[in-house]
Amino acid sequence: MEEQEIRKENMIPEESFKILLNLSEGIFHDFKNSLSVISGLSQLSIPKVESNDIRNNLRLINEATFECRDAIDRFYRSINGYYQKEKKENSIRNIIFSVLDMLKYKINDVNKGKTCIETNLSITTPGLVYGNEYELKQSILNIFLNAIEAMEETGGTLDINLSQVRDRTFLKIKDTGIGMQKDTLDRIFESSFTTKGKKGTGLGLVITKNIVEEHDGEIYVKSEPGRGTSFTINLPMYEVEK
Known part of the structure; x- marks a missing residue:
């Protein structure tokens, strides 16, 4: 009983966490939109440059934006489960x-x-x-x-x-x-x-x-x-x- 009370007192209150999650959803959405712009511009720029080094750097930038989007999605799915108590x-x-x-x-x-x-x-x-x-x-x-x-x-x-x-x-x-x-x-x-x-x-x-x-x-x-x-x-x- 004591440990359960400790857990309730120290974990973030569920309603407060829901508010935080809703706010973060908007931030995640905006961040992913910015990543889409970076990804799109890097892809459009690749065929327009002659330097192999610059083209490779643009490809790395493009790949990194997709990795960032995936990381955001994984993080959001993880914290989204906080108040979804179904088993x-x-x-x-x-x-x-x-x-x-x-x-x-x-x-x-x-x-x-x-x-x-x-x-x-x-x-x-x-x-x-x-x-x-x-x-x-x-x-x-x-x-x-x-x-x-x-x-x-x-x-x-x-x-x-x-x-x-x-x-x-x-x-x-x-x-x-x-x-x-x-x-x-x-x-x-x-x-x-x-x-x-x-x-x-x-x-x-x-x-x-x-x-x-x-x-x-x-x-x-x-x-x-x-x-x-x-x-x-x-x-x-x-x-x-x-």
Whole structure:
């Protein structure tokens, strides 16, 4: 009960979020229109220039506008699910790919420095579960973010394993980051507990735990200083009606 109250108090109020989403829809629309102008002018300019370098640059500009439009669409679809609370059949496999796509810029930014984060996938099932897509995505995103941040200074490997055991779907997320001491590990699901100072709210993993449990699932965590952290989520498999 206490964790549910914490979640309600700290999440953005639904009505306020709807207003923000409606405002952002107009901004997204205008931005996409501007991208269309840039794309159109770059395409029209390609045959009019003689320099190969300039033509190649114009093609890159054109391709970049399409990538930006796709990124805007993906982001909008993601936040649009915030207040759409309906539950349906979801594929954890698809959610994993969607979350990794959202985080590729953060991973690439780390890899531009002196460290490197590699991602290893082992997926043997679609991982069909019944629930709210946005909430499931949010719960997995929180863990992925923690894993990446744990490896920002040292680099490492993010192992993602999705499997099925009888009527349960298992998702294991393991990083080779800095790991946690036992006293920290014992408190990670406490509200307002954070190791990130002013940068953190301490709510990410609390929200993840609540979401998993609301979907009749379980979440476990193991960690060792200097060796990394692993989270295991198991959820009831969705049985497709025949």
